[in-house]
Amino acid sequence: MDSHNTLEVNRLCVDYLLDDSEFRAVKEVSFNIRKGEIFGLAGESGCGKSTIAFAITQLLKPPAYISQGEILLNGENTLTMDKATLRKTRWNKVSMVFQSAMNSLNPVLTIEEQFRDMFYKHKGYDEQESARRATQLLDLVGIEANRLKDYPHQFSGGMRQRIVIAIGLALNPDLLVMDEPTTALDVVVQREILLQIHALRKEFGFSVLFITHDLSLMTQLCDRIGVMYQGELVEVAKAKDILLKPQHPYTQKLWHSIPAAFEQSMAVEEASL
Numbered sequence: 001m002d003s004h005n006t007l008e009v010n011r012l013c014v015d016y017l018l019d020d021s022e023f024r025a026v027k028e029v030s031f032n033i034r035k036g037e038i039f040g041l042a043g044e045s046g047c048g049k050s051t052i053a054f055a056i057t058q059l060l061k062p063p064a065y066i067s068q069g070e071i072l073l074n075g076e077n078t079l080t081m082d083k084a085t086l087r088k089t090r091w092n093k094v095s096m097v098f099q100s101a102m103n104s105l106n107p108v109l110t111i112e113e114q115f116r117d118m119f120y121k122h123k124g125y126d127e128q129e130s131a132r133r134a135t136q137l138l139d140l141v142g143i144e145a146n147r148l149k150d151y152p153h154q155f156s157g158g159m160r161q162r163i164v165i166a167i168g169l170a171l172n173p174d175l176l177v178m179d180e181p182t183t184a185l186d187v188v189v190q191r192e193i194l195l196q197i198h199a200l201r202k203e204f205g206f207s208v209l210f211i212t213h214d215l216s217l218m219t220q221l222c223d224r225i226g227v228m229y230q231g232e233l234v235e236v237a238k239a240k241d242i243l244l245k246p247q248h249p250y251t252q253k254l255w256h257s258i259p260a261a262f263e264q265s266m267a268v269e270e271a272s273l
């Protein structure tokens with residue numbers, strides 16, 4: 001394993017057990033994410049992106065199972081870890097921001113209580129220390145400390161998603177897995193949140209696995225992009241190269257769907273990031 005890699009996925013296969021057969025959703029996929037890198041996974045619906053995200057965070061549920069391969073986080077194979085080590089790894093080393101922020105937050109707990117729960121479990125912080133740290137984290141994502149006592153339903157969708165991201169960053173993970181993190185939000189809020197992620201990873205140096213259907217957003221945010229097609233990773237390249245010089249016919253087809261005007265705006269967008 002290269003010490004510059006936060007994540008290394010080697011020949012990963014994930015199968016779904018069906019009634020009388022098996023379906024291979026992820027087929028010998030290999031890629032790596034370097035320290036501080038934002039890596040995007042693109043591809044049409046059903047090509048296996050979320051299955052990979054769940055495999056990496058070890059949150060796959062039956063009937064899915066990993067039938068082959070290695071997932072190395074900072075050089076350690078998460079597939080051979082015992083349960084206790086795995087529990088620690090999840091959150092401390094890798095955390096996941098899911099599609100629906102509302103479902104990730106507990107509706108009957110205030111934001112302060114949600115942070116407290118996590119800090120108590122993972123760090124043993126008392127109430128005061130937890131509130132202090134939660135205030136700092138909310139500040140990072142642009143939410144004022146006086147909202148700590150509010151419940152999830154008292155926030156807008158964009159704010160809730162930012163809170164989920166703050167919780168995801170709370171234990172300083174090395175890798176943040178974001179599966180369609182802003183899909184339900186309007187474009188302006190999406191962009192705001194992603195700019196924040198971009199700035200935060202510069203400050204803290206964590207790596208990001210970013211999954212979205214929005215290819216223009218992906219090319220703006222990611223350093224490199226992997227393109228999946230029917231469970232296989234068919235191409236990996238720098239975001240700019242994959243946009244301007246796609247090699248695989250499927251990537252060419254996929255990228256055809258981005259308006260030409262977008263390409264011209266790339267330079268401008270890059271400057272603003």
Ligand SMILES: Nc1ncnc2c1ncn2[C@@H]1O[C@H](COP(=O)(O)OP(=O)(O)OP(=O)(O)O)[C@@H](O)[C@H]1O
Pocket residue numbers: 016023025043044045046047048049050051052062063064
């Ligand atoms: N519980 C399940 N049982 C059987 N097959 C499943 C199950 N969940 C997912 N699959 C199959 O695994 C494949 C990969 O699904 P996955 O959700 O990873 O795709 P995706 O690329 O993330 O799609 P989307 O962009 O729509 O979220 C699909 O063909 C899907 O039908």
